[in-house]
Amino acid sequence: MAGNERQRAALLGVALALCLASLSAGLAALPECPIQMRDVTRTTGITFVHTDGSYGNRYVFEPMTGGVALFDYNNDGLLDIYFVSGRPLRGAKPDATAKNRLYRNDGNFKFTDVTDGAAVGGTGYALGVAIGDYNNDGYLDIYVNNLGPNVLYRNNGNGTFADVTREAGVACPDKVGAGTDFLDIDGDGSLDLFVGCYVKWSYESRDVRKTRNGVPVYPGPRNYPPSSNFLYRNNGNGTFTDVSAASGMAAHLGAAMGTVCADYDNDGDTDIFVANDEWPNFLFRNDGTGRFEEVALLSGIAFSFDGNRKGSMGMACGDYDNDGRLDFHVTAFQTEMATLYRNLGNGLFEDVTHQTGAGQGTLPCVTWGNGLVDFDNDGHKDIFMACGHLDDNVERFDSTTTYAERNLLLRNNGQGRFVNVSDQCGDGLAVTLSSRGAAFGDLDNDGNVDAVVLNSRREPTILRNVSNTGNHWIQIEPRGVKRNLFGVGSRVKVVAGDLTQIGEVHSGQGYQGHFGMRLHFGLGKRDRIDRIEVRWHGGSAEVFENVRVDQIVTLTQGTGKPGQPPPAAKPPSKGRS
Numbered sequence: 001m002a003g004n005e006r007q008r009a010a011l012l013g014v015a016l017a018l019c020l021a022s023l024s025a026g027l028a029a030l031p032e033c034p035i036q037m038r039d040v041t042r043t044t045g046i047t048f049v050h051t052d053g054s055y056g057n058r059y060v061f062e063p064m065t066g067g068v069a070l071f072d073y074n075n076d077g078l079l080d081i082y083f084v085s086g087r088p089l090r091g092a093k094p095d096a097t098a099k100n101r102l103y104r105n106d107g108n109f110k111f112t113d114v115t116d117g118a119a120v121g122g123t124g125y126a127l128g129v130a131i132g133d134y135n136n137d138g139y140l141d142i143y144v145n146n147l148g149p150n151v152l153y154r155n156n157g158n159g160t161f162a163d164v165t166r167e168a169g170v171a172c173p174d175k176v177g178a179g180t181d182f183l184d185i186d187g188d189g190s191l192d193l194f195v196g197c198y199v200k201w202s203y204e205s206r207d208v209r210k211t212r213n214g215v216p217v218y219p220g221p222r223n224y225p226p227s228s229n230f231l232y233r234n235n236g237n238g239t240f241t242d243v244s245a246a247s248g249m250a251a252h253l254g255a256a257m258g259t260v261c262a263d264y265d266n267d268g269d270t271d272i273f274v275a276n277d278e279w280p281n282f283l284f285r286n287d288g289t290g291r292f293e294e295v296a297l298l299s300g301i302a303f304s305f306d307g308n309r310k311g312s313m314g315m316a317c318g319d320y321d322n323d324g325r326l327d328f329h330v331t332a333f334q335t336e337m338a339t340l341y342r343n344l345g346n347g348l349f350e351d352v353t354h355q356t357g358a359g360q361g362t363l364p365c366v367t368w369g370n371g372l373v374d375f376d377n378d379g380h381k382d383i384f385m386a387c388g389h390l391d392d393n394v395e396r397f398d399s400t401t402t403y404a405e406r407n408l409l410l411r412n413n414g415q416g417r418f419v420n421v422s423d424q425c426g427d428g429l430a431v432t433l434s435s436r437g438a439a440f441g442d443l444d445n446d447g448n449v450d451a452v453v454l455n456s457r458r459e460p461t462i463l464r465n466v467s468n469t470g471n472h473w474i475q476i477e478p479r480g481v482k483r484n485l486f487g488v489g490s491r492v493k494v495v496a497g498d499l500t501q502i503g504e505v506h507s508g509q510g511y512q513g514h515f516g517m518r519l520h521f522g523l524g525k526r527d528r529i530d531r532i533e534v535r536w537h538g539g540s541a542e543v544f545e546n547v548r549v550d551q552i553v554t555l556t557q558g559t560g561k562p563g564q565p566p567p568a569a570k571p572p573s574k575g576r577s
Contacts, residue, residue, distance in 0.1 A: 033421045034376040035411060037428030037451065037463045044462050045111045046081070048101040050436075050454055053086040053125060055093075060208070060219045061147060061176045061198060062086070063390030064127055064257070067437040067513030068369075068454040071131040071140050073118075074159060077552070078105035079441045079518075081452055083460060084126035084144060090203055100126055100144065109444055109464060120153050120161050122146075127198075128512035132182025132191045134168075135238055136483050143170070145177035145195060145512070169240050172230050176201050179259030179315065181508030182488060183270045185247070185290035187538030189483025190234035191507070192290070194272055196256030199224035213397040218390055220311075221255035221277045228253055229274065233290065248292045254279040258315035258370075260509040262326050263491065265347050270489045270537070273301070275312035275330050285347070301328065301341050305351035310336045311366075314438075314511035318372030319343075319502050320381045321416060324493075326504060329358065331367035331385055331511070334401055338362040338370070338385060358383060360420040361408045364401045366390055369438030369511035373449050377471035377522030379499045380412035386453050386511065388434030404432045407453065407461075428463040435461070439515035447473045447550060449520055454513075472523040472549040478505060478534055479556045487557075489537030492519055496526040496549075505537075523549055532562075 052062040066084040073080050081103045088095050099121035103111040115121045124146035131140050139155035149171040153161035165171050170193060178196035185192045199221050208219040231249045232240035244250040254276035261270050265285065272292065274282040280302035284292035296302035303309055311333030320327050325343035332338050337359030341349040353359040362385065369386035376382070387405035394403050409425055410418040422429045433455040443450045448465035455461060474494060478487030487505045494501050503519035523529070532544040536557050544555050544562050553562045 033411070033424035034378070034467055034469045035382070035409065035421060036426040036465070036467045037375070037409070038426050038466050039428045039431055039461060040109055040464045041459060041462045044109055046103055046460065046462060047113065048083045048103070049097075049459050050083065050085050050456060051087070051095065051098045052456060053089040053092060053098070055089065055091065057089070057091075058209075058216060058218050059089065060201060060221065060224060061127070063218055063456065064178075064198065065436070065456075066126055066454060067128045067179070067511060068439045068452055068460070069129045069131050069142070069514035070439040070441040070452060071514065071517065073102070073140055073155060074104065075139065078107060078445070079443055080105045081111065082120070082129060082142060083454055084129050087123070087125045089125070105443060107444070109462070114159065118159060118161050119163070122151055124148060124151060127177035128180045128196065129514055130180040130182055130508035131514045131517070132488060132507040133486050134182065134191050134193070134234060136190065136485055138485055140486065143180055143182070143193065145180040147176055149173045150177065150195065164238070168238060169242070170195075170232050174202070175227060178256040179274070179508060179512045181259055181261045181272070181506070183261035183272070183507065184484055184489050184537055185231070185233065185270065185286060187269065187288070188236070189480070189538060190236045191484065191488060192234045193232040193240060194259065194261060195230040195232070196259045196274060197227040197229050198257070198277070199255050200227050215393055215397045217397075221279070226253035226255055226279060229256055243290065247290055248294070249284065252282055252294050254282060257313050258330070258509070258511050260315045260317045260328075260506055262317045262504055262506060263489065264326055264343060266325065268535070273315060273317070273328060275315045277311050277313070278309060280309050281312055281330070295347065299347055299349055300351070301349045304339050305353070310339065313366070313368045314370040315509060316370040316372045317504070317506060317509055318381050320372055320412060322380070322499070322501055324500070324502055326502070327372070329370055329372055329383060331370045332362070334366050334389065335363055338367045356416060357418045358410060360410060360418065361422065365405050365408070367408070368436045369453065369513060371438060371440045371510055371515070373440045374520065374522035375409070375449055375465055376411070376467050376469050377447065377473045377524070378414065378469070379501065379522045379524045380414040382412045383410040383418060384408070384438060384440065384451060386435035386438040388436065388456060392434075404434050406430065406432050407435055426466070428461070431461050433458050433461065437511045437513040439510060439513050441515050441518065442475060442520065445552060447475070471525065472527055474521050474523065474529060474547065474549055475552040476503070476519045476521070476532065477517075477552070477554045478519070478536070479554050480536065481557050484537060486517055487537065488517070491535040493533040494521045495530045495533070496523050496528065497530065499523065499526060518552070
């Protein structure tokens with residue numbers, strides 16, 4: 001008997017060893033996720049904490065703040081970070097720490113809070129933000145879309161900003177803010193301004209109180225009148241003219257959230273796409289003179305494939321399948337898949353969410369900030385989505401979701417499909433908070449695109465991309481001369497052997513935020529670029545050759561030669577507009 005037991009134990013041991021060996025071999029055979037994102041928030045020096053100003057009244061806009069912007073405010077070649085925040089609402093206790101925050105990038109993922117010295121903290125309740133050089137002085141300015149009057153900060157070129165809202169004429173009062181964008185609507189080289197608006201609301205509005213199973217919840221946009229959006233034409237002298245009615249924009253009512261301005265039909269002018277919350281999306285087609293026709297329904301992008309309107313949130317733009325046409329990705333509310341719209345050409349889109357897998361993991365979540373970004377430099381754009389419910393007590397009436405959620409990362413396999421790798425790409429995707437805006441850019445200039453996520457009522461999440469694929473890349477900063485100096489609206493094509501990619505310079509995208517004025521292209525193992533073609537917005541086309549891989553390069557209009565970023569412009573004289 002004892003011998004049999006020993007024999008049985010030996011056999012079990014052999015079987016166990018074989019099983020473990022088989023399991024190890026199987027695990028070893030699994031491809032390791034090439035994308036690795038590390039949470040480095042605590043070591044960055046960033047101490048910003050977001051507030052939505054809530055204190056129990058559950059105003060409809062509280063969960064909607066806010067966006068985040070990545071841009072180089074001081075022209076030192078490093079991307080800085082601007083976070084927006086709410087403020088204490090009427091009846092709440094004052095909080096002097098509740099303000100927007102600008103962090104200067106000091107290199108190596110270290111940041112310094114320069115808000116007070118730069119004078120960009122603001123006093124309004126902020127929701128959206130966009131960046132652009134509205135006065136063509138070579139420095140990027142900030143526009144903040146608030147609850148109530150908005151703010152335009154002119155960059156003085158010496159590390160400070162001036163509030164020029166009143167003289168510019170872009171306060172846009174008495175509305176709830178949303179996404180906002182700079183764009184050149186008529187090709188004159190001066191950046192105009194699109195301002196998205198959510199719903200019509202004021203403290204004197206009818207007080208909407210809602211419950212689910214006896215639990216208080218936030219009302220939705222359908223409980224309030226919809227709003228039209230604003231369009232301001234740049235007069236070229238530091239002032240703007242409201243052309244919302246004349247352009248055709250004011251005739252359309254919705255509840256704007258994320259926005260992006262892009263040339264979806266490849267006709268050389270910039271169109272406007274608006275993600276509406278519980279209303280059909282808007283697609284405003286530009287006739288080239290700054291007049292717009294709303295064509296979302298005809299284009300197939302107003303609804304999802306089943307004809308339903310969604311609680312659309314964030315708006316990302318990029319060519320995910322490298323066919324030379326810009327596609328759109330739109331995040332959505334819980335039980336609604338985030339949607340990927342493939343650009344078919346001829347002004348038409350197709351909802352390809354199901355066949356591509358682009359909606360994986362999104363049904364239980366509310367998804368907000370998003371980006372079509374090549375995180376592993378393989379030449380194919382991946383999808384990042386910031387997640388988090390708007391009701392902080394959702395677990396009391398819904399067991400299928402939670403207020404705090406992990407964010408999502410879907411890898412593009414290069415064959416028309418996305419794979420959910422959120423559990424495989426490092427501790428950066430293990431962070432569990434209620435996220436809102438997200439922005440993407442190479443914060444340390446190492447060739448990998450990093451991510452910054454704004455979390456509601458909490459500290460942000462700073463994700464360092466530590467992917468080590470050995471893939472090549474190129475980052476491109478188009479530079480105009482005399483006007484539209486940062487090339488907003490310009491289209492860039494990079495040809496490297498069998499891989500052809502396009503990118504377009506946008507001001508404002510994602511969820512009420514801003515990123516991507518420096519265009520990034522992963523090249524895979526291709527170590528040579530055949531040519532780069534630039535279609536300058538409002539101007540001619542140009543070809544650049546002999547461009548090396550693995551560098552950040554400036555392409556200046558009219559030179560035909562790649563170069564390093566131009567030196568910073570001289571600080572402007574006092575009193576200029």
